[in-house]
Amino acid sequence: MLDLTYETPKIKTIAGAKHDWELVIGMEVHAQVSSNAKLFSGASTQFGSEPNSNVAFVDAAMPGMLPVINEYCIEQAVRTGLGLKAEINLKSAFDRKNYFYPDLPQGYQISQLYHPIVGEGEVLVEMGDGVARMVRIERIHMEQDAGKSIHDMDPNMSFVDLNRTGVCLMEIVSRPDIRGPEEAAAYIVKLRQILRYLGTCDGNMQNGNLRADVNVSICRPGQYEKYQETQDFGHLGTRCEIKNMNSMRFIQQAIEVEARRQIAIVEGGGTVDQETRLYDPDKGETRSMRSKEEAHDYRYFPDPDLLPLEIEQAWVDDIAANLPELPDAKKSRFIADFGLTDYDASVLTADVESAAYFEDVAKGRSGKLAANWVINELFGRLKKEDHDITDSPVSPAQLGGIIDLIASDAISGKIAKDLFEIVYTEGGDPSDIVEARGMKQVTDTGAIEAALDEIIAANPAQVEKAKVNPKLAGWFVGQVMKATGGKANPKAVNQLVAQKLGQ
């Protein structure tokens, strides 16, 4: 396997009125754990169900109801930790985070403040060919999601849907290692990719199954390095947290806008207040949600309804042994085994399904040819119709069949594209189609020669001209292709034309 080494991306600077500024970004990503049941109840996690239909007594915080941990959710959190090369804490514990809101029936969220299940890990964030940044993960903890408050159905009332209440979230907390809006987006892309490979979160940002709180601060060049040396946050600016972002585009916009806001404050002689802010994409601004003074006092304390969570190393080892191949490893392998470029390998490993599709096609064939066909023809065609690789009308076997026909010179590259279109729209076995529709390439030089001779005989003037100007040979090639319905092997035609015209 290739060991890929990366260059560190250039740090984005923003020019203020007086100075250049750098950005420092840390993220808290809330990823909904893929599980059938909630973290502490047996209620379903099905998205899009009738309001308040997936609610167990414990989710509605009925009197005397008690939480019981869903072991599968623990397994998913451990799997995620292992996938992020993080340390797994064999002993962790649940705490209550207390606050009042109608979509939080218990009046507290069960979370893991003091003893999270996963400790330090890392994510390699790729920023294009050979450039990447290693972002450190501080911790991952499990917690309950809240329900949904609906304020726009009635002028006087609010409604609450508890279907999401108690669904298991993983909060993945990064160190402030991200240095610009593009890196922030790339971090989410990579994290999402890993989670999807692991099968621990479906990464659906639209449904809110993956959302991020983004912490942004600014500093003068050189300050960040001091922070990295000492891990002393004093070298950095005051951060603001932008809450609840679930669009890659808005994350980038919000960071940019927030950084510029902070720069304007600091350059104007003011100080940035630590606070929680919201991004308004319509106005293109962030606005204060609550200041530090207004910050909730969550009164965290260990949840007395749940015993400390103890897991065994053997169990963790077993999960580790059954982890799927992860994006970085798969990409390295594709480069090493199939001779792909970094770019092609990245594209093909973007998700498990594409990678598996490619590997099926490439098996026993030219990796490069397979990559070209999968990326350029198939992905292009699928994208045009908004299809996903999982519902591709062309199977890997079919695409492989087309590639085999090219490799054996049975069809030309041009015919292959026609053939692909037929297979895509009509289906069928590629070699049968070629046979049935007479698409096979004519490599029989006798037949080509006969056609050429006929053309030469019929066009003596052209022959004379071509002898003086060799560029006109192309006209003869074109005529032969026309005469053979495009099926003549272009290489053979070229050779014969050159030979006959005495070039």
Place this chain on the structure above:
Amino acid sequence: MSDLNKLGLAEARDLLRKGETTSVELTESCLSAIDAADALNAFVHKTPEIALERAKAADARIAEGDAPAMCGLPIGIKDLFCTKGVDSQAASRILKGFKPEYESTVSQNLVDAGAVMLGKLNMDEFAMGSSNETSVYGDVVNPWRRGDDEAALTPGGSSGGSASAVAADLCLAATGTDTGGSIRQPAAFTGITGIKPTYGRCSRWGVVAFASSLDQAGPMTKNVRDAAIMLEAMCSHDLKDSTSADLAVPNFEAMLTGDIKGKKIGIPKEYRMDGMPGEIEKLWSEGAEMLKAAGAEIVDISLPHTKYALPAYYVIAPAEASSNLARYDGVRYGHRATLEAGDGITEMYEKTRAEGFGPEVQRRVMIGTYVLSAGFYDAYYNRARRVRTLIKKDFEDVFAAGIDAILTPATPSAAFGLGEMTDADPVQMYLNDVFTVTVNLAGLPGIAVPAGVDKQGLPLGLQLIGRPWEEGDLLNTAYALEASAGFVAKPSKWW
């Protein structure tokens, strides 16, 4: 047969099996006694239809020879237990009209054992109180009186309704819950037996939570044998409660041999409090003498951190309560305040909780919120948790040194008058729990047994504290104490 309601569980069970009475007769006898005892204010939701239906079913099972442990025995259920389709409001206004769609594990275990529920019993609001004066239903009255004095006395709390009902023979036995002494103190005030088992023995599922790390259910009965029978029926390993113990429940009744020869009984010097009434002191010594006479060895022991138990308890219990009671917000069930135009969610919370919770509950919610607040957490909650660890270790050390059980007074006084403490500092009321809270903090089993009367004729109880999970052994020691004490006094009926 008359006065069937005066029977205990074991006696009634034996009569039922011999066919000398029926569950319907027993139940009707209790229902009449209940109807005649409104002055005690013990039963607050009567369920005669359910009772008679279950009694008939029990009689059928007995006739078929298929009678489980408590088949046909009429009991009362503390209002803290959620009972399916029956009002369960933890004696709070905020749960007015709440009828759960589920049955608590403990009350279901009792149903499965064939017991007959007569109704729901009064208690302190959310089990917060030591005199049953914080209930939305009003005070419970102790059937005992000071001689000829007609002044109403407290039955203790928080399981005051259970205690009063059992002492007044309104039922054969009752469930209680104990967070800091709420079974043992009222048992002692009313001359009955009450055991709080080891934390984790009884499932907390379906029991309205006060302080989750301390709450335990237990039986309140007319004697130790009945406590053994009913405790066994209540206990189970429950997958719905993560703190429930995965341990087999022994046949406690079979362990009642009365033989305690060679048992080492510890007398903790720290429980000899300043200002303790002479009668309590005397009762304690007599209790030790009785156990010694029965063959036990009496050993002076030290539980050095005892004096910190009460303050630690009154930090931990309110802290947990402040969080446990957050769910009563008027959003989904129970009381919701009428709002005025312009009121928002904050006003809804404030008004609902101000109207729904009584003063003692509000006090504890505020204390709990305060001790968990940023800046105070370490000074209060974390320190209290450390104290708790030390208290637990005190007990572990004496048990490791060979002590089998610890004998203490159950309460610092006999029952006091209702209203007597109204104007006192709340801490005066909290002092009622001084002998009992250590047991909850350490998660140990503790039992209160009536052992004598004071000069005004009021019952006094002694407490025995046992090793974790050894309720059988503890019950047997209590059985021996009961036999020696020979407590037979009953309140004279005035209601």
